[in-house]
Amino acid sequence: MRCWAILVAAGRGERANLPINKVFYPINGRSALERSVQRLWQSGCFEGITLVISREDEAEYARLIRRTGPLPLVAKLAFGGETRQQSVLNGLLALPEGIDLVAIHDAARAFVPLEVIQKAVADAERFGSGVASTWLVDTVKFVDEENRALSTPRRAQMRAVQTPQVFRFSSILNAHRQAVLDGFSATDDAALLEHYGEPVHLSVTREGMANKKLTTLEDFQAMEKQLAGSLRIGHGFDAHRLVPERGLYLGGILIPHNKGLLGHSDGDVALHALMDALLGAAGLGDIGRIFPDDDPDTLGIRSTLLLEQVRERLYEAGMHTVNVDLTLVAQAPKLSPHMDGMRDAIAGLLHLDTSRVNIKATTTEHMGYVGRGEGISAYAVAMIGG
Numbered sequence: 001m002r003c004w005a006i007l008v009a010a011g012r013g014e015r016a017n018l019p020i021n022k023v024f025y026p027i028n029g030r031s032a033l034e035r036s037v038q039r040l041w042q043s044g045c046f047e048g049i050t051l052v053i054s055r056e057d058e059a060e061y062a063r064l065i066r067r068t069g070p071l072p073l074v075a076k077l078a079f080g081g082e083t084r085q086q087s088v089l090n091g092l093l094a095l096p097e098g099i100d101l102v103a104i105h106d107a108a109r110a111f112v113p114l115e116v117i118q119k120a121v122a123d124a125e126r127f128g129s130g131v132a133s134t135w136l137v138d139t140v141k142f143v144d145e146e147n148r149a150l151s152t153p154r155r156a157q158m159r160a161v162q163t164p165q166v167f168r169f170s171s172i173l174n175a176h177r178q179a180v181l182d183g184f185s186a187t188d189d190a191a192l193l194e195h196y197g198e199p200v201h202l203s204v205t206r207e208g209m210a211n212k213k214l215t216t217l218e219d220f221q222a223m224e225k226q227l228a229g230s231l232r233i234g235h236g237f238d239a240h241r242l243v244p245e246r247g248l249y250l251g252g253i254l255i256p257h258n259k260g261l262l263g264h265s266d267g268d269v270a271l272h273a274l275m276d277a278l279l280g281a282a283g284l285g286d287i288g289r290i291f292p293d294d295d296p297d298t299l300g301i302r303s304t305l306l307l308e309q310v311r312e313r314l315y316e317a318g319m320h321t322v323n324v325d326l327t328l329v330a331q332a333p334k335l336s337p338h339m340d341g342m343r344d345a346i347a348g349l350l351h352l353d354t355s356r357v358n359i360k361a362t363t364t365e366h367m368g369y370v371g372r373g374e375g376i377s378a379y380a381v382a383m384i385g386g
């Protein structure tokens with residue numbers, strides 16, 4: 001079955017009381033929007049994503065993808081309406097032809113476990129719908145306006161309903177269209193089908209307990225604290241020999257000099273140290289193991305391409321770079337005029353804001369191999385997180 005996702009990010013998120021739309025707000029360096037896209041991509045369930053954003057957020061979205069490049073799977077963009085329901089309908093109307101199942105997901109549920117997505121899709125394939133949900137922890141009561149308890153429904157018969165909600169495309173589109181004609185509105189998509197008497201299957205998972213919706217400022221603060229526990233650090237070191245008649249590639253850029261760094265690749269020690277720091281933090285070994293220096297395919301390769309592959313490996317593992325710090329050790333050339341260029345290059349390659357990339361340079365005051373101009377070395381520290 002062809003399965004597509006609609007990611008709804010068009011809300012104003014006023015309850016979060018943040019300076020920008022909450023889905024663009026960085027949590028540990030990465031926004032809820034990026035995280036949601038990553039989870040949908042990692043689930044392996046979807047052919048593509050239609051992202052629904054508010055027109056007011058067009059500039060913010062443009063800023064985001066200038067940093068990250070196109071987000072994986074995001075094939076279409078739709079604009080939000082006055083209500084969430086209208087936004088979803090705009091997303092449904094922007095779907096490509098021939099889609100069987102559509103998963104509607106709120107970008108504020110940025111930490112949706114992969115099992116929740118996969119179960120909802122599998123259930124929709126089997127039952128026609130799969131609505132992510134979990135058990136209630138709290139007892140729920142009906143109350144009057146003065147908060148006097150009226151009755152207590154049995155908790156065992158209740159479910160907390162979340163997203164993604166997966167439906168047959170034709171069913172959910174018809175329900176949305178009919179709701180427009182009838183002026184009927186509901187807080188979730190499943191309720192539209194229920195209203196028109198269509199069966200809705202709830203996809204109940206234990207993992208759903210972790211499928212939190214980021215709503216208030218406190219939710220963001222708590223998530224940031226929780227994520228602090230997933231931070232990991234790595235260190236890298238590399239040194240290469242300087243030889244004549246080679247371009248000097250350092251920190252991802254070409255630097256004018258009468259010598260260049262010898263190596264199987266372009267010899268960019270800064271990026272090599274950085275890759276080792278990232279792989280070290282991720283527990284993924286080192287560049288020698290991933291890109292062996294007797295591989296003819298990587299002979300003379302730009303290290304920028306290798307770093308992009310390392311970034312992808314982290315992404316696949318559900319991790320991302322939080323910040324990096326490099327120290328370059330060279331007697332010559334003078335590196336200060338090139339620091340900004342290197343910083344921009346590395347930030348671009350890692351999809352990071354430049355404020356999260358730091359580069360320092362030092363000489364060794366003419367001591368040792370670096371001091372004699374025989375080579376350049378580099379140290380890197382990288383922090384990564386979930």
Ligand code: MG
Pocket residue numbers: 238239240263267268269272
């Ligand atoms: Mg090296």
